[in-house]
Amino acid sequence: MADSTPLLSDCETPAEPKRLPPSLDETIERCIGDFGWFQVFQAILVSFAWVFDAQQTFISVFTDAEPSWHCTDHSVCNKFSNICQLPKGSWSWDWPAHTSIISEWGHECSTSFITGLPASSFFMGCLFGGLALATLADSTLGRKNMLLFSCLTMSLSSIFTVFSPNIWIYSVLRFINGFGRATVGTCALVLSTELVGKRWRCQAGVIGFFCFTLGFLSLPAMAYVNRGSSWRNLYLWVSAPTVLYCVLVRLLVHESPRWLFVKGRKEEAVTTLKSMAQTASALTMSFSNVLIEQESLDDNVDIFSSIRILLNKRWAAQRLAAVMVAGIGIGMVYYGMPLSLGNLSVNLYLGVTLNAFSELPASLITFFLIGRINRKDSILGFTILSGVCSVMCVVMGRVWPSLQITMELISFFSACTAFNMALIYTLELFPTCVRNSALSMVRQALVFGGVFSPLLVAVGRKNNLISFGVFGMAIGVCGLPLIGLPETRGGTICDTMDEEEHKQNEKAAAAFSTLA
Incomplete structure (x- = not known):
């Protein structure tokens, strides 16, 4: 039976000075250390889910593309002709019709709404999935x-997509795919960071960013190997390994001991800690005696209570609102910049390649400097830099076009780094009982910002100021609400709302005494 003494209560003996029992963070580090080999393996295996996340996100770039074509009757056809106005036998696809959904189902002359429906359905699924599944973890x-x-939802819906008979069923399955995919990155990030000590927590989280980049870069290679084959093969290539991955996670990955403890499942938490202990002395220590000093506080009584907790606590609601506003601006640039490359005076394929590789240095900077730089100041700095360079894309396009792509790359790189930093910052801002829900809401804000990007890109084809100018203003202004939030670098992560409030009160008291 749990000790009924509150976690933050004073000691019973009057003569003793006020002392808090060891926090769950300290207890776990005593048991498993900072970052042992077993934790490295767990963090990498969990973070590998980001590879499949990236592949499912960008697979439509290849499967939904309109293939190139050539004339077969040059008397009525030339390379500048509109195929929708040509006789059917006067032209032909360069590749077999089954290489794309557009050519296989004959949608080359359909409206942009029809051809863009599958991709839109995927992102709508991401939004609905993020809202519906955010609190379950x-x-x-x-x-x-x-x-x-x-x-499993992501992989199985991808496998069923192979049997799609038309674009309507295909769009429904893409919606289900996005619905399942919505929480993959969030759960992987939270679980990987809760399995390690605070010293390496941020670095463990950055592993997921590297895996996402790996998945993004692996997709063109897989598509190149399958060129000329059916678009259905590509879905099999990315979905079958995901099923095998699920088996490995089920057998080899532990549940977060922090979450088990917060939910009152102490025995399971103790068993998990014992299995993760690195040394013989850790194995022989009395986990039960250590954990009995803690109080299990199950703040979540149903699947929606974590959202209510976030909104009922004023400080938590303010933090969530500020980070989500910043996420909208970051997401607008992160998803919009690659789409805007067609509006610049640069080779499209070169621009896309350079943008893809921009994510690597962004992840490297986050990995090596995350322990040395302030989270809040870094996000503010990168959002302002991204905004300035985005606006400079318009100026350079009129004054010095050759530097336009340079400004675009700096802006996209800054948005990528701010994206990574925002996720790490959110992890540290909220306690264990609501951490996954808060991170899910921030990720939905990032996706929501991306919803506006295609419209701005389409309008910006005639005037870059509308696209790049709005991108720059959005990311620059949306980062400003972070100014009022606390800094989290070097601090411990809390597990309950009361513990987080106590920590903030202590900081406020210390700051007041310093001023006094």
Whole structure:
């Protein structure tokens, strides 16, 4: 039976000075250390889910593309002709019709709404999935089970997509795919960071960013190997390994001991800690005696309670609102910049390649400098830099076009780094009982910002100021609400709302005494 003494209560003996029992963070580090080999393996395996996340996100670039074509009757056809106005036998696709959904189902002359419906359905699924599934990892399923559910939903819907008979069924399956995919990255990030000590927590989270880049870069290679084959083959290539991955996660990955403890499942938390202990002395230490000093506080009584907790606590609601506003601006640039490359005076393929590789240095900077730089100041700095360079794209396009792509790359790189930093910052801002829900809401804000990008890009084809100018203003202004939030570098992560409030009160008291 748990000790009924509150976690933050004073000691019972009057003669003793006020002392807090060891925090869960300290307890876990005593048991498993900072970042042992077993934790390295767990963090990498969990973070590998980001590879499949990236592949499912960008696969439509190849499967939904309109293939190139050539004339077969040059008397009525030339390379500048509109194929929708040509006789059917006067032209032909360069590749077999089954290489793309557009050519296989004859949608080359359909409206942009029809041809863009599958991609739009995927992102709508991401939004609905993020809202519907955001709290399950905090309330009932836990981090590991939620990751399994999301990966299985994503992979199985991708396999069923292979049997799509038309674009309408295909769009429905893409919606389900996006619905399942919505929480993959969030669960992987939270679980990987909760399995390690605070010294390496941020670095463990950055592993997921590297894996996402790996998945993004692997997709063109897979598509190149399958060139000329059916678009259905590419879905099989990215979905079959995901099923195998789910089996490995089920057998080899542990549930977060932090979440187990917060949910009152102490025995399971103790068993998990014992299995993760690195040394013989750690194995023989009395985990039960250490953990009995803690109080299990199950703040989540149903699947929506974590959202209510976030909104009922004024400080938590303010933090969530500020980070989500910043996320909208960052997401607008992160998803919009690559789409805008067609509006610049640069080779499209070169521009896309350079943008893809921009994510690598962004992840490297986050990995090596995350322990040395302030989170809040870094996000503010990168959002302002991204905004300035985005506006400079318009200026350079009129004054010095050759430097336009340079400004675009700096802006996109800054947005990528701010994207990574925002996720790490969110992890540290909120306690364990609502962490996954808060991170899910921030990720939905990033996706929501991306919803506006295609429209701005389409309008910006005639005037870059409308696209790049709005991108720059959005990311620059949306980062400003972060100014009022606390800095989290070097601090411990809390597990309950009361513990987080106590920590902030202590900081406020210390700051007041310093001023006094």
